[in-house]
Amino acid sequence: MPLIVRVASVLLSILLTSYLANAQGVRVRSLAIAPFGNITGDASDEWIGTGIITSLETEIQNSQKLVLEDNGSDDRNSTNLITLSEHEIQPITAFLTSASQQNINLLLTGSYQRVGNQLRITARLHDVKTRTTVRAFRIDGTYDELFDIQDQLIDDIRSFVESPDSVIVDSENSTPSNTTNRSATTGGLALGEMTSTNASEPGSLGGGFAINGRPTVRAVRTDTPPNIDGLLDDRTWRDAVLITNFTQTNPVEGAQPTEDTEVRIAYDDEHIYFGFYAKYRDPSQMRANRVDRDQIRRDDWIAVMFDTFQDQQRAYRFSVNPYGVQGDAILTSGRRRFGPPGSGGDSSWNALFETSGTIVSDGWTAEMAIPFKSLRYPSVGEGQHNWGFQISRAIQTKDESVVWSPMTRNVAGLMTQMGFISGIEGLSVSRNLEILPTATAIQLGQLTDTGFEEADISPDLGLNIKYGVTSNLTADFTANPDFSQIESDRPQIEVNQRFPLFFPELRPFFLEGQEIFETPGRVNLVHTRTIVDPEFGAKLTGKTGKTTLGLLFTNDEAPGRLDDPTEPAFGQNGQVFIGRARYDLHTESYLGAIVTDREFFDSFSRTAGIDGRFRMGQTHSAQFVAVASDNRTLDGATKSGPMYDIGFRRDARHLNYRLQYNVIDPDFDTQTGFIRRVDTQRLDADIEYNWWPEHWLISWGPGFSYLRNVDHAGVLQDEDFRADLNLRFARNIFVRADGRQEMERYRGINFHKKRFRLNNSINSSRRFSVFYSLNWGDQVRFIENPFLGRFFDYSMGLTVRPTTRLNTRLDVNTSRFRNTTSDLLEFDVKIFRKLTTYQFTDRFLVRNILEHNTDSGAVGINVLLTYRVNAGTVFYIGYDDRLKEMTNFNDERFLFTELQRQRRAFFTKFQYLFRY
Structure with missing residues (x-):
């Protein structure tokens, strides 16, 4: 029988019984049985839920102490039916509402879960009028004991409803039934106490999707x-x-x-x-x-x-x-x-x-x-x-x-x-006030035309204040913030890159609360790395009711640092404002709006848009974003254009898929965000299936993806088909292999490429872990006269922990490109990075970073001592040295390579957190 038919038949199957019919003359009550949920979702187990319902119906009907309620029908076995719309998941409130409309007194809900030969059945008895749980039942056993478990559940339900002492109790006091040899703490699946939640609680029974029976x-x-x-x-x-x-x-x-x-x-x-x-x-x-x-x-x-x-x-x-x-x-x-x-x-x-x-x-x-x-x-x-x-x-x-x-x-x-x-209850109502003063000192050295020159020590002071306006709304203010980065950007290969590289934000003031400003889609509308040198900043973040708020205002001194002091914009500051609001609809669903504005002298860059995400059942979700931009440059040129993105996806145990469509107008632009490419109309489709042996091989499965991108003139720019295989083994071992066939259009030429990739990570030991990635195949040389060549990229990360205090990680990234026509090597870039940390105590550590880029010849040395009392109170002493490989001739006119210092810095930073 198809699953939808079985589910529909169970949804419409309601048995009217008496609560008690013995010599004591207790009032007769009616009972509705809702479908039992299949927690693991394995279709081969669906018959278990149907069997539970059938057994309950049969046994209660045959009970000598339980009789059917007289509904005014000549047929003593007639039943009222709860009519529910067919959805993948029905919240308990739907059953309770329908049962209430038919004057049914009690509702029985439950679930079952089978893992291997282990089986657990849980059930809850609800009072329809008060919408509270009057009793919770839980029985553990083996799959072979299924019928015994069903009988035990029926006996437990009978014992409770037939007891003269059974009364409506608060759900917090409901406890699982005590069954012989079925203790949750000694065996079975150990799923935890299953209790009900109040229907008024958001995210549970009040709407949307929620898991029933959460502890x-x-x-x-x-x-x-x-x-x-x-x-x-x-x-x-x-x-x-x-x-x-x-x-x-x-x-x-x-x-x-x-x-x-x-x-x-x-x-x-x-x-x-x-x-x-x-x-x-x-x-x-x-x-x-x-x-x-x-x-x-x-x-x-x-x-x-x-x-x-x-x-x-x-x-x-x-x-x-x-x-x-x-x-x-x-x-x-x-x-x-x-x-x-x-x-x-x-x-x-x-x-x-x-x-x-x-x-x-x-x-x-x-x-x-x-x-x-x-x-x-x-x-x-x-x-x-x-x-x-x-x-x-x-x-x-x-x-x-x-x-x-x-x-x-x-x-x-x-x-x-x-x-x-x-x-x-009874929490302190005092407002949170944090004051974080900072003191920094730095001495810089720079290579000039006359030699290497050391500057005087430059001290500076800053202040950060955080105030809890309410228990859920916080205001932040920073004056003369110290935005010197304790750790520099991780180096990336910049050779033969068609589109700009993304560097993440590292500065604490902008990092905290950044998730509030996030929107779905391919365009990052808020990328605070565009705010280069702020003199002050203010932020308001938090939530009031169902609305999440985020407001950010700051200035930026960097745009006014022009080479020509006669320029009208010389010495002017940029102003940045970002506003974000998000209204919660139900579980993992919201509608939002965002506004960004960057003003500098007579220029501006503005965006405004709406977005949303909608959870649909257990596994599906949809999202969208639509944004319009408006820009004017210092010379008065203007442009404006829209961007929108819509997506639909399924995330589940076995089958996963995603469909996404994104359009970016040729004139869309934002100076407060990050956009890799404009003039696109892009469709992405992905599907994967996973099997779960859950043994030495934990999971495995294939995946397929398709990409098609057309510009606004209707010309196909990109088309990509990829097939991959994912393997996950025991002891933290992962393997992924994929192959793809692509078409990429560049400077009016269509290039057809085949590419392959192999990734592997092993983290089976405390002392060693390794990751590597191999990429090879066809690639375009992005120059004025482009051509198709062969590339080989290799990335590797090796972590060694000889003791619990010492940690060293070595990263190697390489990229090599060869012209297949002339067989000439166009470039061979290698980037080496070693990071070593020694933790002397829980508070005191020293960190060393060594970097070398063979393309630019740059060599970096960074040493940092950190003494951290807590998340706010920290003392740093650091040294940073940047050198470059230079080619010279010695006295004998032999060519040799030496390192020449380009810049150097000594710095200290101290910050102390006062919390009131």
């Missing part, structure tokens, strides 16, 4: 905050709520973890506290390094995540490794997930929180104290805060990741699958 934990208030030393011996942890129920997401989705994890939670007026205990059967498999903050991605770690607005748009992530090293990031919706849940995100966000870790005989323990001032959350007055919440643990040696709130690849997104943390 909830109630935080415990403490009067004795723990001493954050990494040891779980404080009195706080004896009274804290304990979580031990976790589920694998990788390598075997839904399976029981191979290692035990304990997480304790408590809070007071100022902080929320976490105590972590990560156990190992073999502690030698633990992977941990003493590194700088936000550098623990390759280590074992535990992370907590908060969706404080429950809008499933944005979440905070805080993580810690066995040595207590911190990591934090902002997670945003609409992105494909790679790696353990909670990895990735925007790690440029640096929150103030405290951590400490200790390695023990059977694993590691850690403590974390997160100030509520480091979070943004809605005001609830004297009520309780209820946030989306997730816990994730990464065990790198096994390539294993586990979570508290179960997740499946058949549902796209992280925040849609979070659980909840509740019961937090």
